[in-house]
Amino acid sequence: MKRKNIYGYIFAAPWIIGFFIFTAYPIFYSLYLSFNKVKITADSGIITQFVKFDNYKYAFFTDVSFLNALVTFFIQLILSVPIIVVFALIISLLLNSKIKFKGIFRTIFFLPVVITSGPVINELVSQGATKIPGMADLVDINNLTKSLPLIISQPLNYIFSNIISILWFSGIQILIFLSGLQKMDVNAYEAAKIDGATMWEIFWKITLPSIKPLIVVNIIYTVILLSNFELNPISSIIKINMFKLETGFGYAAALAWLYLIFILIILGVYALFALRGTSD
Amino acid sequence: MASFSGTKINPAKFDKSQLPFYIILIPLAIFMILPIIFIFSHAFKPLDELFAFPPTFFPQKPTLQNFRNLFSATSESGIPVTRYLFNSIFVTSTIMIITIFISTAAAFALSKMKFKLKNIIFEINTLALMFVSTAVTIPRYLLISKLHIIDTYFAHILPLMAMPVGLFLIKQFLDQIPDSLIEAAKIDGASSFYIYRKIILPLIKPAIATVAILSFQIAWNNIETSNLYVNNESLRTFAFYMSTLTSNVGNTVAGQGMAAAATLIMFIPNLVIFIILQSNVMNTMAYSGIK
Numbered sequence: 001m002k003r004k005n006i007y008g009y010i011f012a013a014p015w016i017i018g019f020f021i022f023t024a025y026p027i028f029y030s031l032y033l034s035f036n037k038v039k040i041t042a043d044s045g046i047i048t049q050f051v052k053f054d055n056y057k058y059a060f061f062t063d064v065s066f067l068n069a070l071v072t073f074f075i076q077l078i079l080s081v082p083i084i085v086v087f088a089l090i091i092s093l094l095l096n097s098k099i100k101f102k103g104i105f106r107t108i109f110f111l112p113v114v115i116t117s118g119p120v121i122n123e124l125v126s127q128g129a130t131k132i133p134g135m136a137d138l139v140d141i142n143n144l145t146k147s148l149p150l151i152i153s154q155p156l157n158y159i160f161s162n163i164i165s166i167l168w169f170s171g172i173q174i175l176i177f178l179s180g181l182q183k184m185d186v187n188a189y190e191a192a193k194i195d196g197a198t199m200w201e202i203f204w205k206i207t208l209p210s211i212k213p214l215i216v217v218n219i220i221y222t223v224i225l226l227s228n229f230e231l232n233p234i235s236s237i238i239k240i241n242m243f244k245l246e247t248g249f250g251y252a253a254a255l256a257w258l259y260l261i262f263i264l265i266i267l268g269v270y271a272l273f274a275l276r277g278t279s280d
Numbered sequence: 281m282a283s284f285s286g287t288k289i290n291p292a293k294f295d296k297s298q299l300p301f302y303i304i305l306i307p308l309a310i311f312m313i314l315p316i317i318f319i320f321s322h323a324f325k326p327l328d329e330l331f332a333f334p335p336t337f338f339p340q341k342p343t344l345q346n347f348r349n350l351f352s353a354t355s356e357s358g359i360p361v362t363r364y365l366f367n368s369i370f371v372t373s374t375i376m377i378i379t380i381f382i383s384t385a386a387a388f389a390l391s392k393m394k395f396k397l398k399n400i401i402f403e404i405n406t407l408a409l410m411f412v413s414t415a416v417t418i419p420r421y422l423l424i425s426k427l428h429i430i431d432t433y434f435a436h437i438l439p440l441m442a443m444p445v446g447l448f449l450i451k452q453f454l455d456q457i458p459d460s461l462i463e464a465a466k467i468d469g470a471s472s473f474y475i476y477r478k479i480i481l482p483l484i485k486p487a488i489a490t491v492a493i494l495s496f497q498i499a500w501n502n503i504e505t506s507n508l509y510v511n512n513e514s515l516r517t518f519a520f521y522m523s524t525l526t527s528n529v530g531n532t533v534a535g536q537g538m539a540a541a542a543t544l545i546m547f548i549p550n551l552v553i554f555i556i557l558q559s560n561v562m563n564t565m566a567y568s569g570i571k
Contacts, residue, residue, distance in 0.1 A: 007472040008395035015386030016401065018442035023408050026419035033419070091308070099301050107558055108309045111316060111551075113493070167312065172490070179486060183456070217452055224409055224445075239414050249418050256415030263410045 034253035048250070055254035066255055069233040070262060077266060079155050080166050081222050088170040088218060092177035093207075106178075113171030169225055173218040180214040181207070219270045227263050234259055323347075323544035327537050346541035359514050361521065365545075368500060368518040371436040375499040376492055378441050383491060387450035388480050392462055393472075402451065409444040417508060424509050435509035436517070440499055446491040453487035454480070489557040496553050501546070522546055 034055055036048040059066050095106055159166070184207070192202050226232065238259070242252040324342040351361055390398050420439055429435050457480075465475050481488070506520035522542040 008389045008393035008398065011385040011389035011393070011472070011476070012395075012398075012401070014382040015442050015447065018382060018438070019405065019408070019444070019447075021423070022420065022439045023416070023442060023444065024404055026416040026423060027408060027411050029419040029422075030415055091305075094301050094305055097301060099305075105305055105309055107555075108313050110558065111554065112312060113497075113554075164311070164315065167308075172494075175490060179453075227410065228413060235412055235414055238412055242414070242418065253415055256412045260407075260411055267410070 030253040031257060033250050034257050036250045038248050038250040038253075051250070055251045056258065058251060059255055059258060066234075066237055066258075069237050070259075073227075073232060073234055074262075074266075075155055076158060077223065077226055079159060080169070080226060081219060081270065083159070083166055084170045084222050085173060085215065085218050087167055088173035089177055089215075091170070092174045092181060093203075095174070096178060096181045106174075109174055110171045112168035169222065172225075173222060176214055176218055176221070177211060180211045184210055216271055220267055223263065223267055223270065227259075319544055319547050322540045325537075325540065346537040350538045350541045350545075361518075363514055364516060364518040364521040367433075367436075367515060371433060371517060372496060372499040374433075374437050375440050376495050378437070379443050379446055379495040380488055380492055382441065383443060383446040383450055384481065384484065384488060385476065387447055387454050388476055390447070391451050391454035392459065392480075402447075405444050405447055409448055413504075417504060421508055429509075431510055431512045431515060433515065436502075436505045436515075439505060439509075440495075440502065443491075443495055443498065445494055449491055449494075450484060450487045453484055457483055493554060493557055497550060500549060518542075519546065 033048065035050060035052060037051050037054070039047040039049075091109055095102060095109070099105075188206055189202060192206055197205070227234075229235070234255075238252050238255050241255060242249050244251075321338050323346055324344070325339040326341055326343045326345060329339055329341070389395070390402055424430055424435055424439070429438065461479065461483075462475055465479055470478070501519050502517070503520050503523050506516035510516055522539065525539045525542055
C-alpha cells in the first residue's frame with residue numbers, strides 16, 4: 001500500500017508541479033485580487049487595496065454590460081449545447097455504420113476542430129465566412145420569426161445566422177461518441193436483432209444507455225468549450241475591464257469568478273437532467 | 281447503430297439502408313467544409329478581389345503575390361518572417377511532447393492508482409478547466425516576472441505545459457479501461473513504470489492523439505505569451521506576427537492580402553498534424569483485451 005502511494009505521487013508529480021505553479025496558483029491569486037482594488041505600476045509591480053465586496057457589488061448594481069452579456073450568453077449556451085450534442089450523436093451514429101468513404105466523412109467532420117481556436121477563426125469571423133449570408137433574411141424564415149414573440153424569435157435568429165459555427169464545435173464530441181460506439185459489444189446487437197427488436201428500439205434500449213456517461217462528458221466538454229471560446233462576449237468584457245483605469249484588474253478578476261460560478265451552475269443543471277433523463 | 285447490418289442477418293435491407301446515410305451526410309459534409317475552402321481561395325486572391333463586394337468565392341485571377349509580400353516583409357524591428365516561424369515550431373513541438381508525457385503519467389496515476397490527494401487534484405483540475413483563461417494572465421505575469429523567465433523560451437513553454445483539458449480527456453478515457461488488465465500485469469510482476477509504458481500508453485493512443493492535436497492547436501495559435509511575457513521581438517511567435525499584420529496602422533490595405541496568406545500558413549500545420557494523427561484518433565480502440 002505504501003509503495004503504491006509513492007508511485008502515484010511520482011507519476012503525477014510533474015503535472016502537479018506544472019499545474020499548481022502556472023494554473024492553480026494564478027487562479028487563486030486572482031480570487032484574492034478580486035477583493036482588492038488593484039493598481040499596476042511600471043516599477044514596483046502591483047499595489048492592492050482591500051475593498052471587500054465592492055467589485056462584486058459594482059458588477060451587479062453599477063455595470064450594466066456584464067449582466068446583459070451574461071443573459072445573452074446564457075440563452076446562446078442553452079440553445080447551442082443540445083444542438084451540438086445531438087448533432088454529434090447523430091453524426092457519430094451515421095459514421096459508425098457500414099458505409100463507403102467513412103474515413104473521408106470522419107475527417108471532414110473533425111476538421112473544424114483544428115480551426116476553431118486562435119487567429120484563424122478570428123480572420124474567418126471577421127470576413128463573415130462563418131455565417132450563411134442571407135439565411136436569416138430569407139422570406140419564409142423572416143416571416144416565421146416576425147410572427148413569433150421576441151423571446152422565441154431572437155434565439156431562432158441566433159441559430160439561423162450562426163449555424164455553421166455552432167456545428168463546428170462538434171468535432172471532439174463526435175470523436176468521443178465514436179470511440180464509445182466502437183467499443184460496444186456487437187453480440188448485444190445481434191441478440192436484440194434475433195429477438196426481433198427494431199433499429200429504433202435498439203437505439204433507445206441498448207445504444208443510448210451504454211453511452212450515457214459519454215453524453216455527460218460531452219455536455220460538460222461543450223459547455224466548457226463554448227464558455228472558454230475567446231470570441232465569446234464575456235471573455236471580451238473581462239479583457240476590456242482588465243486594462244481599464246477605473247475598474248482595473250481586481251474587477252476583471254471578480255467578473256471571472258462570477259462567470260465561473262455561473263458556468264458551474266449551468267453544468268450542474270445539465271448534468272442533473274442528463275443523469276435523470278436516462279436513468280429510467 | 282447500424283453496425284450489425286454487416287453481420288448479414290438481413291442483407292437485402294443493407295443496401296437500401298445505405299442511401300439515407302449519404303443523403304444526410306453529403307450535404308452536411310459540404311456545409312462543414314466550405315469555410316475551409318474559403319481559407320484556401322482567399323489566400324490566392326489579388327488585392328482588388330479581397331475587397332470586392334459581394335465577395336467572390338473562388339479567385340478570378342489567382343496570384344501568389346500575397347505570399348511574396350508576406351515573405352519579403354520584415355517587421356518594424358527587422359526580423360524576417362522565418363524567425364517567427366522557427367520560434368513557433370520550436371515552442372509548439374516542445375509543448376506537445378511535454379504535455380503528452382506529463383498528462384498521460386498524471387492521468388494514469390489519478391485513474392488507476394490509490395493515493396490521498398487524487399480526488400482533490402482532479403476536482404481542482406476540472407475547476408481550472410472552466411476558468412476564463414484571460415483572467416489568469418496578470419497573476420501569471422507577476423509569477424513569470426518573479427521567476428525571471430521573461431524574454432526566454434520558458435515563458436512560452438512553462439505556462440502551457442500542464443493542460444487541464446488534456447488531463448481531463450485522458451483520465452476519462454483511462455477510466456474505461458478495465459482495472460483487471462492492470463491487476464493481471466501486476467500479478468505477473470510488472471512494475472508501475474512497465475505497466476505505464478507497455479500497457480497504458482498503447483491502449484490510450486486515440487486519447488493521446490486527440491490531446492496532441494489539442495495541445496498543438498493551443499500552443500501554435502497562442503498569442504498571449506508573445507504579447508505579454510516576451511518583449512524581445514526575435515523570440516515572438518508566428519501567431520503573434522500574424523495578429524499584428526491586420527492591426528498595424530497605416531498598413532491595413534496591403535496587410536489584408538498578407539493576412540490572408542498568413543491565415544493559410546497558420547492553418548496548414550493544423551491540417552498536416554491532423555492528417556498524420558487522425559488515423560490514430562479515429563482508430564477503433566479495439567477491445568481492450570478483456571471481454
